[in-house]
Amino acid sequence: xxxxxxxxxxxxxxxxxxNNHVHNSKYLDYLxxxxxxxxxxxxxxxxxxxxERGYSWVASTTHIxxxxxxxxxxxxxxxxxxxxxxxxxxKVNFWIMKAETNKxxxxxxxxxxxxxxxxxxxxxxPEDIIKHYTV
Amino acid sequence: xxxxxxxxxxxxxxxxxxNNHVHNSKYLDYLxxxxxxxxxxxxxxxxxxxxERGYSWVASTTHIxxxxxxxxxxxxxxxxxxxxxxxxxxKVNFWIMKAETNKxxxxxxxxxxxxxxxxxxxxxxPEDIIKHYTV
Amino acid sequence: xxxxxxxxxxxxxxxxxxNNHVHNSKYLDYLxxxxxxxxxxxxxxxxxxxxERGYSWVASTTHIxxxxxxxxxxxxxxxxxxxxxxxxxxKVNFWIMKAETNKxxxxxxxxxxxxxxxxxxxxxxPEDIIKHYTV
Amino acid sequence: xxxxxxxxxxxxxxxxxxNNHVHNSKYLDYLxxxxxxxxxxxxxxxxxxxxERGYSWVASTTHIxxxxxxxxxxxxxxxxxxxxxxxxxxKVNFWIMKAETNKxxxxxxxxxxxxxxxxxxxxxxPEDIIKHYTV
Numbered sequence: 001x002x003x004x005x006x007x008x009x010x011x012x013x014x015x016x017x018x019n020n021h022v023h024n025s026k027y028l029d030y031l032x033x034x035x036x037x038x039x040x041x042x043x044x045x046x047x048x049x050x051x052e053r054g055y056s057w058v059a060s061t062t063h064i065x066x067x068x069x070x071x072x073x074x075x076x077x078x079x080x081x082x083x084x085x086x087x088x089x090x091k092v093n094f095w096i097m098k099a100e101t102n103k104x105x106x107x108x109x110x111x112x113x114x115x116x117x118x119x120x121x122x123x124x125x126p127e128d129i130i131k132h133y134t135v
Numbered sequence: 136x137x138x139x140x141x142x143x144x145x146x147x148x149x150x151x152x153x154n155n156h157v158h159n160s161k162y163l164d165y166l167x168x169x170x171x172x173x174x175x176x177x178x179x180x181x182x183x184x185x186x187e188r189g190y191s192w193v194a195s196t197t198h199i200x201x202x203x204x205x206x207x208x209x210x211x212x213x214x215x216x217x218x219x220x221x222x223x224x225x226k227v228n229f230w231i232m233k234a235e236t237n238k239x240x241x242x243x244x245x246x247x248x249x250x251x252x253x254x255x256x257x258x259x260x261p262e263d264i265i266k267h268y269t270v
Numbered sequence: 271x272x273x274x275x276x277x278x279x280x281x282x283x284x285x286x287x288x289n290n291h292v293h294n295s296k297y298l299d300y301l302x303x304x305x306x307x308x309x310x311x312x313x314x315x316x317x318x319x320x321x322e323r324g325y326s327w328v329a330s331t332t333h334i335x336x337x338x339x340x341x342x343x344x345x346x347x348x349x350x351x352x353x354x355x356x357x358x359x360x361k362v363n364f365w366i367m368k369a370e371t372n373k374x375x376x377x378x379x380x381x382x383x384x385x386x387x388x389x390x391x392x393x394x395x396p397e398d399i400i401k402h403y404t405v
Numbered sequence: 406x407x408x409x410x411x412x413x414x415x416x417x418x419x420x421x422x423x424n425n426h427v428h429n430s431k432y433l434d435y436l437x438x439x440x441x442x443x444x445x446x447x448x449x450x451x452x453x454x455x456x457e458r459g460y461s462w463v464a465s466t467t468h469i470x471x472x473x474x475x476x477x478x479x480x481x482x483x484x485x486x487x488x489x490x491x492x493x494x495x496k497v498n499f500w501i502m503k504a505e506t507n508k509x510x511x512x513x514x515x516x517x518x519x520x521x522x523x524x525x526x527x528x529x530x531p532e533d534i535i536k537h538y539t540v
Binding site: 032 | 197
């Protein structure tokens with residue numbers, strides 16, 4: 001019912017930490033990058049549309065299992081898939097893949113909440129957005 | 136049995152994102168900062184000691200619930216508490232607090248795995264380390 | 271005529287790069303942190319006041335000489351001093367010091383331009399601001 | 406005598422700061438990314454070769470003029486060109502371009518110093534490296 005979409009990420013030297021691999025918090029940055037990219041390219045509702053309509057997305061929960069280190073020079077693909085909608089929230093599963101080996105570097109899920117910028121409160125995800133996301 | 140330790144964090148302008156609050160991946164950086172600080176000041180086993188003994192810690196799982204935004208100028212306190220040991224792993228609970236209101240900005244837990252640098256494999260946490268951590 | 275002000279910075283693990291010292295772009299983040307801190311504590315004109323008055327500061331030029339590496343655990347003090355004002359611009363000299371040895375880790379200068387948020391154009395620095403900065 | 410080489414950079418959401426444009430220290434990260442990329446693709450001497458030979462590059466000076474803001478979604482191209490060699494140092498000019506308009510977002514130069522990892526001291530750039538860089 002919900003497609004898996006992909007975004008390639010190029011690791012930058014500033015992503016590497018003292019352990020000579022991608023720093024663990026950068027995985028969340030890669031995930032966010034992928035969601036932005038896929039909102040535009042796959043769901044056809046870029047973030048700007050949410051902003052114009054007075055909405056903002058915030059991360060409410062993230063669960064991530066780190067499986068393999070990522071090194072500078074590795075090719076990375078971030079896959080995400082909507083899992084479910086409930087009220088103001090969408091749950092999204094993700095996999096951060098090493099492209100050369102097709103092995104999972106990290107996997108997990110995030111819950112994002114749609115917020116009205118005017119009130120700062122969670123707001124039910126509109127039907128037309130759910131429709132765009134149901135591809 | 137396991138104490139809760141605290142580390143104050145000063146929010147930097149480069150931690151703030153386009154939504155005008157602390158970027159969500161920075162919460163993991165604050166947690167890491169707190170663990171380093173508490174390893175030295177509270178457990179009396181700074182990271183250098185692990186490195187000298189041929190060990191490294193890696194994050195295996197992180198679960199985080201984002202509760203409240205953090206703004207530039209907010210005073211932050213990161214509390215962590217060992218939850219349990221199992222083989223090569225330690226589970227640590229954490230709370231990222233807004234100091235002025237004593238409200239939780241984020242909470243969750245991480246599992247860290249002790250790795251032998253020589254073999255790259257998980258290695259059972261030595262008894263003397265567990266003893267240092269059991270305060 | 272222009273005082274030198276100081277801000278202590280605590281190095282975080284996420285500031286360290288693959289060379290096991292503070293990443294070079296982080297020096298600019300330390301400088302920005304110091305300017306924010308000193309605007310509030312020393313000039314008594316915090317950034318919020320500029321924002322309320324419809325202004326924003328942007329960096330126009332930065333020149334930095336990297337002299338010594340900074341390691342995790344080093345105590346850092348960032349000193350800045352206004353050098354001169356000209357129209358919409360202020361030139362600020364800075365020194366990033368290693369506190370234990372009082373040696374310079376990096377030094378340089380930045381030119382910041384005051385911009386009107388409404389027009390996006392540079393705007394002459396008001397006399398009352400120059401007065402606050404002339405301490 | 407020295408060619409200008411190019412690297413495309415994709416702006417990530419975590420590069421954007423509270424002013425809703427790419428944070429100024431990230432320009433140095435883009436430059437570093439470009440140098441790494443061009444060392445491999447254009448000079449045919451990737452960083453790993455330096456490491457294998459017991460060398461490391463450190464930035465000694467960076468001078469950067471910020472000309473235009475970069476927004477999320479902008480296409481960026483970083484151009485760099487060797488300017489000159491002297492002893493252990495190479496001076497490199499750079500331009501961070503907005504690809505759609507071919508306008509300069511920032512420009513400047515950096516001096517990098519070759520360091521022997523064993524001694525920690527600057528070391529004369531070997532002739533074969535200069536030859537690889539002279540394309």
